Amino acid sequence: MKLYRTFFLLMLSLLARTAVASPESDFWTWFQQNEDEIFNFEKNQEVVFDKLAARMQKVNPSLTFEFGPKEDGKREFVVSADGIKKAFPSVEKLCAAAPQLKKWKVIKFRQRREPFDMNYGGISVRAATVTVSIARDGPKAALTVLIPGYTESKRESYAGIAFLILDQALGEYDVETRVGVIDVAAPSARYGQVRTLADLPKAFDELLGH
Structure with missing residues (x-):
């Protein structure tokens, strides 16, 4: 009986996890697991960017990203729809699903900046x-x-x-x-x-x- 109860609880836990799983939550789980590598992406930029792009495309193929410089131990992580309006809801949804991240400021859409040559x-x-x-x-x-x-x-x-x-x-x-x-x-x-x-x-x- 005890074994059956343990199995039942385990199944409930797995079902609950599956029910709340989403492309957005999966992305942030992966992001946190690889946070140090992403934060210090300059050490292996091409590989890190390729991995990150692949993960974002699982949420929406139109999504892209930008990083800010390191400032006081933090970085900006910009989630962008690359100017594709129909992908805007995906940006909103992904940013809304972001957990509390000590090293990151998650920003929706590319912000205003001084235009460059x-x-x-x-x-x-x-x-x-x-x-x-x-x-x-x-x-x-x-x-x-x-x-x-x-x-x-x-x-x-x-x-x-x-x-x-x-x-x-x-x-x-x-x-x-x-x-x-x-x-x-x-x-x-x-x-x-x-x-x-x-x-x-x-x-x-x-x-x-x-």
Whole structure:
């Protein structure tokens, strides 16, 4: 009888564990088991990043990540949908499932930062030379990113640069949820008042009452 009771309790425990198991909880279990290696990823960055990417893709294939520098024994761990709006709920769910982590600050979505110079599709762009025309588009903002050297023949590459720049200046969440039309063009007097990337976040928030 005692053996049967022990077996019964063991089965209940296994069933309970299975019932609460989820891709999110599995991810954080693995993360905690490998926390030291991930925290010090510079020692073997390629291997650690490959493992982490594979684990995140089990939650959602669109998810990606970023790390902040070590500061006071902690690091930022950014969970991103890589600008794919349909993956936003997965970001929310994964971050909501995060346990208390002494070494980590878990952040939803790529945050605003100072845009940096970039080379994309064979095109080099200095962030300081880029300006943005901003207007109301219903409840959202319409943005035209003005990039010196823009040509229609390379529109696709310049459009990619525009999205990357806006992602940096305004953050991933706002670009996908609070921006309507996004266009890219060469600087021109016809755009009237434009904003530098440094001034864009404030102008954006004031326009939309954020």
